[in-house]
Amino acid sequence: MRKMNKQIRLAVMLLVLVLLTACGKTDNNTSKEKPTGMPAVTTPEQEPPVTPTGIPATPTPTETPTPTEIPATPTPTEVPATPTPTGFQAPEKGCAIDIPTGERYHYDMDLKLDTDKNTVVGHVVFTFWNDSTDVWDKLCMRDYSSLFTDGKTVGYDPKEVKADAAMTEITGILDGRDGSALTFERDTDVSVLWLALSKPLAPNEKMTLTYDFTAKIPNLADRYGYYDGIYNVTSFYPVLAEYVNGAWSHEKFVISGECFYSEIADFDVRITVPEGFLVASSGTESSKQTVNGTTTYTLKAPCVRSFVFCASDCFAAADGTYDGVRINVYYNGKNPPADKMDECVKVTLQCAKDSLEAFGQAFGRYPYEELDIIYAPIAAGGMEYPNLIIITSEYCEPIERGPEEDPKLSYEGMEICVAHEIGHQWFMGIVGSNSGLEPWMDESLTSYTERVYEDYVGFDNGLVLPMDQYSAEILRETLLDSWIDAGHLPLNRSCYEYAKEYQYIASIYETGRRAFKLLEDSVGTETWYGILREYVRRNAFKNATAKDFLDVFYEAVPEDNTEAYMIVGKIFDLSRIPEYAGK
Ligand SMILES: [Zn+2]
Incomplete structure (x- = not known):
């Protein structure tokens, strides 16, 4: 952010x-x-x-x-090359960051965006294992979308969101090991769910958890909300919390910090939206099919910390490439008219290319195939997610410059915000951390x-x-x-x-x-x-x-x-x- x-x-x-x-x-x-x-x-x-x-x-x-048992340490393909007087050897500038091979946590999700009810309905098959040395007799899941039932928690006057919010419904929870039905209890922090396991999960033991959910999307210009025809659908599905040093990590959500803390996973996702809606997401589209007034996007997002998407029937899009990375810019093509956005989109694409070049040299090259930049209503100004960033469309109003002034400064505010959120692809995305307890990281x-x-x-x-x-x-x-x-x-x-x-x-x-x-x-x-x-x-x-x-x-x-x-x-x-x- x-x-x-x-x-x-x-x-x-x-x-x-x-x-x-x-x-x-x-x-x-x-x-x-x-x-x-x-x-x-x-x-x-x-x-x-x-x-x-x-x-x-x-x-x-x-x-x-x-x-x-799980390979987790990426093997760098490039040999450290810059010796310092201490003998410390750093990877060379612009080194590759390889996505590691081997099995990861896996989410298989069928999602439907209902634009009449403003809900996202999902069926999830989540495969994971106990990555600790303790036996788990319960699981902790986080359900951030339910936090919008208390506007104060997410930074609003409660009256602003109360009428438009609902607790996420979660049903059909099954333990794939024996088909047993599981139940959960909500903590006093409604985003914390405790699932009692009928059969404990031993260290390194794998299991599949199946569940259905319906999450209400509030009418807010926010990281999670719909506003001015654009849906920002982030942190919307119940996700396994981190288990660290013998305890489940379930820090309170604070609007100033992101407080998102999760394990890297692979995602296979199908999203169904009304025909005419464009979907931008953390994943790469492998197919798109329109049947009976709905379009289903099939997407893959390997090795990311979460899966998010934005959808709209007023999106216009532009794209470019940098070093094999496809960069997509989505924006409201109707308000303002698309041609008013031309210059901003052009500067955004160049900014994204420059960011990938500058950060790739400084920290190691961006390892993913795509990067999506969404201009959408968002009160925070900018927000980062894996392979996708959301930037307030207010940034596309250029600052007037006199003839003597440097015209490239006209979009400086936007550029710094876009660069900042792209920077998070390294410090949040590639290297994760507990953003509630250690926000500096x-x-x-x-x-x-x-x-x-x-x-x-x-x-x-x-x-x-x-x-x-x-x-x-x-x-x-x-x-x-x-x-x-x-x-x-x-x-x-x-x-x-x-x-x-x-x-x-x-x-x-x-x-x-x-x-x-x-x-x-x-x-x-x-x-x-x-x-x-x-x-x-x-x-x-x-x-x-x-x-x-x-x-x-x-x-x-x-x-x-x-x-x-x-x-x-x-x-x-x-x-x-x-x-x-x-x-
Ligand atoms: Zn930030």
């Missing part, structure tokens, strides 16, 4: 300005506000996040259990990817400090201390630890990317990108924790680089990471 608030950005920039003034000189380079052209994005009024019962205030770093790293894009296309990213004017070490330390004093650091806190949404955004989005820039300066750009590529290589298609990031950092950076170690110690609260406490 990209929820950049201009006031917060200004506040952070002002803080830099004040600090530099205190150092004796102000430099316009650091205080320059970027002409982002960001449209005002509505942030719903929200109650302060409350630490939910059962969720520890201090996140416990976890190790994701690796199944002993997706949002701070992804906010940092904005800089990679900005550097690639030549935007001023406002992150370059006037190092020639001051002692770099003193400046970095002063800035970091000021961020600590302001409560923006450490980064490794859960989203439940921020009393206000703006504090979360200032910390995780703004300070995070700036802090990583300081870290980059202290280790050198080549080493920094090597660290990120190696972090992605080691954790591709798994769920990572802070420890996994620091493992690579400490291997790559020589101990005599005391400044880099100082910066890491200020960015992170190492006492929360047992393996690195006291480092």
